[in-house]
Amino acid sequence: MGKSKQANDMPKKNLLSRLSGMSDTNLLLTITIVVFFVMYIGAIVFQGKGFLKPQAFFNILNANAALIIASCGMSLVMITGGIDISVGGVAALVSMCCAVYLDYHDGNVLGAVLIALAIGLAFGIVQGYLVAYLGIQPFIVTLAGMFFARGMTTIVNTNPFNVANPAFVALKETRVVVPGMGSYNKAGNYVNAYVEIGVVVAIIVVIAMFCILRWTKQGRYFYAVGGNAQSALMLGINVKMTRFLSHLGCGLLAGVGGFAYFLHVGSGSASHASGMEMNAIASSIIGGTMLTGGVGNIIGTFFGVLSLSTIQNIVSSAGLDQAWWTGITIAAMLCLFLVVQSIIMARKDKSKK
Amino acid sequence: MEAKKQFSIGLFFKKMVKQQVFIPLAALLILALFNLIMDPSFFKITLGYNSVGDPVLSGYLMTILDYGSELAILAIGMTLVTAASGGQDISVGATIAIGGSVILRVLCGRNSRPDELQAPIIVAFLVACVVCMLFGAFNGALVAYFKIQPMVATLILFTAGRSIAAWINNNELPIVSDPSFAVFGGFIPGIPIPTPFFIALACVIVIALILRFTNLGLYTQAVGINESSSRLNGLNPQFIKFLTFVILGLFVAVASLIKVSRLSSINYSVIAKDIEMDAILAVALGGNALGGGKFNMWASILGAYVIQFLTTTLYKFNVQSDALPAYKAIVVIMLVVSSAPVVRERTAYYWKKLTSKKQEVA
Numbered sequence: 001m002g003k004s005k006q007a008n009d010m011p012k013k014n015l016l017s018r019l020s021g022m023s024d025t026n027l028l029l030t031i032t033i034v035v036f037f038v039m040y041i042g043a044i045v046f047q048g049k050g051f052l053k054p055q056a057f058f059n060i061l062n063a064n065a066a067l068i069i070a071s072c073g074m075s076l077v078m079i080t081g082g083i084d085i086s087v088g089g090v091a092a093l094v095s096m097c098c099a100v101y102l103d104y105h106d107g108n109v110l111g112a113v114l115i116a117l118a119i120g121l122a123f124g125i126v127q128g129y130l131v132a133y134l135g136i137q138p139f140i141v142t143l144a145g146m147f148f149a150r151g152m153t154t155i156v157n158t159n160p161f162n163v164a165n166p167a168f169v170a171l172k173e174t175r176v177v178v179p180g181m182g183s184y185n186k187a188g189n190y191v192n193a194y195v196e197i198g199v200v201v202a203i204i205v206v207i208a209m210f211c212i213l214r215w216t217k218q219g220r221y222f223y224a225v226g227g228n229a230q231s232a233l234m235l236g237i238n239v240k241m242t243r244f245l246s247h248l249g250c251g252l253l254a255g256v257g258g259f260a261y262f263l264h265v266g267s268g269s270a271s272h273a274s275g276m277e278m279n280a281i282a283s284s285i286i287g288g289t290m291l292t293g294g295v296g297n298i299i300g301t302f303f304g305v306l307s308l309s310t311i312q313n314i315v316s317s318a319g320l321d322q323a324w325w326t327g328i329t330i331a332a333m334l335c336l337f338l339v340v341q342s343i344i345m346a347r348k349d350k351s352k353k
Numbered sequence: 354m355e356a357k358k359q360f361s362i363g364l365f366f367k368k369m370v371k372q373q374v375f376i377p378l379a380a381l382l383i384l385a386l387f388n389l390i391m392d393p394s395f396f397k398i399t400l401g402y403n404s405v406g407d408p409v410l411s412g413y414l415m416t417i418l419d420y421g422s423e424l425a426i427l428a429i430g431m432t433l434v435t436a437a438s439g440g441q442d443i444s445v446g447a448t449i450a451i452g453g454s455v456i457l458r459v460l461c462g463r464n465s466r467p468d469e470l471q472a473p474i475i476v477a478f479l480v481a482c483v484v485c486m487l488f489g490a491f492n493g494a495l496v497a498y499f500k501i502q503p504m505v506a507t508l509i510l511f512t513a514g515r516s517i518a519a520w521i522n523n524n525e526l527p528i529v530s531d532p533s534f535a536v537f538g539g540f541i542p543g544i545p546i547p548t549p550f551f552i553a554l555a556c557v558i559v560i561a562l563i564l565r566f567t568n569l570g571l572y573t574q575a576v577g578i579n580e581s582s583s584r585l586n587g588l589n590p591q592f593i594k595f596l597t598f599v600i601l602g603l604f605v606a607v608a609s610l611i612k613v614s615r616l617s618s619i620n621y622s623v624i625a626k627d628i629e630m631d632a633i634l635a636v637a638l639g640g641n642a643l644g645g646g647k648f649n650m651w652a653s654i655l656g657a658y659v660i661q662f663l664t665t666t667l668y669k670f671n672v673q674s675d676a677l678p679a680y681k682a683i684v685v686i687m688l689v690v691s692s693a694p695v696v697r698e699r700t701a702y703y704w705k706k707l708t709s710k711k712q713e714v715a
Binding site for chain 1: 440441443495499500501502504505506508509510511512513515516517519520524627630633637643644673675676677678679680681682683685686689690693694695696
């Protein structure tokens with residue numbers, strides 16, 4: 001199919017048609033990576049040397065480890081043709097439950113991790129069952145999931161508080177030194193570049209998800225179901241199971257992401273991770289995952305998160321530090337990429353006819 | 354024959370169950386019974402006097418009538434959007450913030466705490482209508498012409514809306530001190546029933562007239578049921594989808610007038626928070642398919658008041674306002690599960706099995 005389309009497009013010979021001769025995944029991925037590099041270079045040129053330091057880049061990673069993990073789950077669901085807007089709520093619930101467990105019940109860190117995984121898994125199973133086996137719209141189910149998680153967070157504990165558990169604080173303060181990337185500060189001392197534990201987890205998740213989606217049978221099933229559920233069914237793929245697994249995976253990753261978020265902020269609060277679902281969806285879309293399903297790439301999602309946070313950094317260092325600018329910028333970017341996707345889809349439909 | 358007569362009550366009941374209004378009515382009945390058993394004083398309405406000296410009815414039922422009204426207004430627009438596009442607009446809360454901010458901006462002018470209104474209220478309201486309809490048009494254009502799923506398209510405004518609202522007023526919190534502005538969210542002097550109810554009534558009459566004398570209702574249902582066949586029949590499905598979002602924008606503007614009038618001020622991050630959930634819930638509770646197609650406006654409007662009934666009941670039992678969504682989410686899930694085709698088929702199957710066994714025994 002890809003070949004025949006290429007043959008159709010070849011005679012036109014202009015740049016756009018050659019670009020659309022690429023598979024959708026690669027085309028959107030290329031756009032994302034180019035956008036990220038253009039933006040980062042733009043930041044270096046216009047915003048001064050701050051962005052040139054490796055640590056500036058690592059700080060973006062540190063602040064967004066949780067978002068990267070959650071976005072991976074979001075991409076998984078979106079590739080399968082669904083959506084999950086409960087990730088922010090789940091992250092807030094996870095951090096609150098872990099905080100309460102650690103501080104009020106003298107828990108240990110391992111137990112907290114298990115709690116985080118269990119909450120994510122529970123949300124994944126329930127939402128996956130409702131979506132896949134009862135055929136309810138994923139948006140409605142996960143909207144309810146989001147409100148349920150946010151409400152439960154308040155029921156668990158109303159007041160935000162910082163966790164003082166020594167074992168946890170030690171883990172939170174752990175820095176992984178990146179060799180060879182340090183820089184000299186103003187006093188002339190060498191400062192090591194570092195990342196937090198969450199970033200290590202995020203990188204592992206990104207690589208694992210990339211491998212699963214690219215090289216395993218189940219991973220290809222996700223694309224098949226998202227691309228065309230009808231023909232996937234005819235090929236003998238268990239469509240319901242695949243949808244269920246996608247939501248399960250997303251729920252689980254939301255749990256992991258919630259713990260990474262908790263590890264970064266070290267406190268529990270009902271207003272934590274607000275807007276995370278939006279950022280995760282935006283990152284996935286910017287990263288070239290199609291809302292219609294069947295198209296997407298985890299590497300793109302990773303760059304999507306980086307683009308999103310780079311533009312946030314640019315906005316805040318440009319002096320527009322008020323909170324509302326961030327919301328407007330993200331929304332504008334999301335809007336832009338949605339329209340680009342829609343135009344690509346329209347072109348594809350035309351070339352098919 | 355005799356057997357048939359015996360079953361007539363059952364038949365009547367069956368007919369009732371098939372009516373779409375049955376679902377919100379049953380929910381209302383259950384809630385009312387629950388409150389009656391737990392605490393009959395829930396239904397007490399007292400006539401008192403407010404600080405100005407006007408007669409005012411108060412009580413839980415009045416609260417429901419009061420706060421359910423803006424929800425009913427939103428539910429009207431949301432029903433149309435749901436029917437035409439098969440998705441919901443989740444940006445209504447954020448758009449209310451924008452509309453409210455515009456109203457206050459026009460009323461207060463440059464000074465955030467003016468002694469007198471800088472513009473007539475009607476002008477402020479009309480400006481808000483135009484702005485909200487523009488934002489509705491933005492949503493509608495994304496959905497209809499760019500073919501983006503409604504919920505994702507409206508997600509853009511869902512995040513940006515409150516930021517835009519804050520930006521319109523330079524993040525200041527203007528306060529309108531003029532008492533005539535508070536009428537819309539409070540009481541008209543001399544009339545003890547809250548004004549929002551009358552505004553909702555006006556909206557209901559308007560939409561009833563529109564549905565009666567234009568083809569809007571028919572067209573939206575046709576587009577929702579089958580877009581391509583409605584196009585083959587000479588409709589313009591894109592324009593109709595677009596139109597429903599613009600209409601929703603208008604109703605959002607009305608709701609935002611009530612919302613800001615209640616406080617005579619605005620809090621950008623809190624105003625109309627989670628109201629999109631309630632509006633969607635009202636549509637679902639009205640028995641309308643969330644996937645688009647046929648709709649029943651009256652069931653939606655009744656659904657809105659039932660939702661407010663639920664909220665008020667929960668408040669009465671000292672549930673925190675932040676914890677409310679958890680309970681409502683359970684209700685939503687129960688509703689959508691019970692209306693899911695798979696579940697319906699299965700229950701119908703078991704019901705058939707059960708009744709046929711009974712007949713054999715008889």
